[in-house]
Amino acid sequence: MAVYTQVSDDALAAYLDEYDLGKALSFKGIAEGVENSNYYLETTKGRYILTLFEKRVNADDLPYFIGLKQHLAAGGFPCPEPIMARDGKALRTLEGRPAVIVSFLDGLSPRSPNPAQCRGIGEGLARMHVALSDYDKTRENSLGPAAWPRLWKGQSEQADALHPGLSGLIDEALADIAEAKPQSLSLPRGTIHADLFPDNAFFLGDDFSGIIDFYFACTDALAYDLAICLNAWAFEDGDGRMAIDYNFSKGAALIAGYESVRPLQPAEREALPLLARGAALRFFLTRMVDWTTTPEGALVKPKNPLEYAGRLAFHRKVHTAEGYGA
Ligand SMILES: Nc1ncnc2c1ncn2[C@@H]1O[C@H](COP(=O)(O)OP(=O)(O)OP(=O)(O)O)[C@@H](O)[C@H]1O
Numbered sequence: 336m337a338v339y340t341q342v343s344d345d346a347l348a349a350y351l352d353e354y355d356l357g358k359a360l361s362f363k364g365i366a367e368g369v370e371n372s373n374y375y376l377e378t379t380k381g382r383y384i385l386t387l388f389e390k391r392v393n394a395d396d397l398p399y400f401i402g403l404k405q406h407l408a409a410g411g412f413p414c415p416e417p418i419m420a421r422d423g424k425a426l427r428t429l430e431g432r433p434a435v436i437v438s439f440l441d442g443l444s445p446r447s448p449n450p451a452q453c454r455g456i457g458e459g460l461a462r463m464h465v466a467l468s469d470y471d472k473t474r475e476n477s478l479g480p481a482a483w484p485r486l487w488k489g490q491s492e493q494a495d496a497l498h499p500g501l502s503g504l505i506d507e508a509l510a511d512i513a514e515a516k517p518q519s520l521s522l523p524r525g526t527i528h529a530d531l532f533p534d535n536a537f538f539l540g541d542d543f544s545g546i547i548d549f550y551f552a553c554t555d556a557l558a559y560d561l562a563i564c565l566n567a568w569a570f571e572d573g574d575g576r577m578a579i580d581y582n583f584s585k586g587a588a589l590i591a592g593y594e595s596v597r598p599l600q601p602a603e604r605e606a607l608p609l610l611a612r613g614a615a616l617r618f619f620l621t622r623m624v625d626w627t628t629t630p631e632g633a634l635v636k637p638k639n640p641l642e643y644a645g646r647l648a649f650h651r652k653v654h655t656a657e658g659y660g661a
């Protein structure tokens with residue numbers, strides 16, 4: 336349940352007075368999502384999402400995220416478009432929190448994506464990379480390889496309690512990646528989404544209809560975004576298990592969809608297994624931190640880290656892009 340900040344009727348009315356959005360017809364908290372408070376807002380002018388940014392989002396980063404969505408929307412890419420108030424500003428304050436209203440996107444997030452949807456997200460991701468190629472703001476990836484040892488510190492015992500021997504796998508993977516130095520490879524860089532999981536993508540049937548939730552976006556290797564998607568879209572449902580199967584047809588469809596818009600360079604193909612390992616580690620580590628620090632009975636249930644350890648173990652056996660179906 337992600338409504339941390341309640342909005343009173345008076346506060347909402349005063350907030351809407353700043354916009355040309357007409358009068359509120361409906362205003363409801365949205366249960367999905369974990370980071371921010373999101374509300375569905377319908378006014379006499381249309382349907383919107385109102386987001387109040389909670390503590391985990393750094394307020395200094397908000398102009399980067401909002402500018403990014405404005406840039407995409409101006410280029411016709413389907414994403415939530417920040418709505419400007421009469422003074423030309425999209426980022427405002429509501430109930431003491433930074434807040435923004437964005438356009439509502441139609442579509443559903445697939446629970447278990449099929450190969451056609453994997454192809455669609457591959458195409459959508461590449462279109463997004465192309466559309467952002469002239470976005471001039473930058474943001475460092477705060478969850479890149481330099482952050483991983485810090486996230487892992489003090490977690491070994493808990494990891495072994497989740498799955499015997501797990502800490503050895505993570506230690507080895509961290510050491511291998513530190514040696515391979517993915518950051519020093521000269522791969523094409525640009526603005527990446529960095530969290531494009533199925534719950535952040537919308538489809539109408541099998542047709543891709545848009546991307547949301549850009550709050551991990553940053554400047555990094557474009558192929559790393561594809562590696563994140565391979566992890567998030569091309570494995571069978573984990574159910575919290577460590578053993579988990581790569582679905583070759585879904586992975587191949589995802590890569591083919593991506594390459595139908597932006598063909599990978601030879602160096603990107605070569606780096607794909609390393610980037611896929613890095614992506615699996617990144618999500619394992621952040622899930623592990625949430626798993627060990629979220630108090631029992633908290634509103635938001637932490638996601639199981641083991642599924643990403645399983646993906647990591649798979650990637651450690653893949654040495655070429657062809658191994659993913661590329
Ligand atoms: N522009 C939009 N159009 C339609 N629905 C949206 C839009 N933005 C958000 N939603 C809905 O709100 C839910 C929560 O949004 P989101 O995933 O951005 O939450 P969050 O808490 O900000 O981020 P996170 O997923 O990282 O926890 C989505 O699953 C979706 O159902």
Ligand SMILES: N[C@@H](CCO)C(=O)O
Pocket residue numbers: 530532618622638
């Ligand atoms: N997509 C992340 C959650 C943060 O957005 C995960 O599944 O671990």
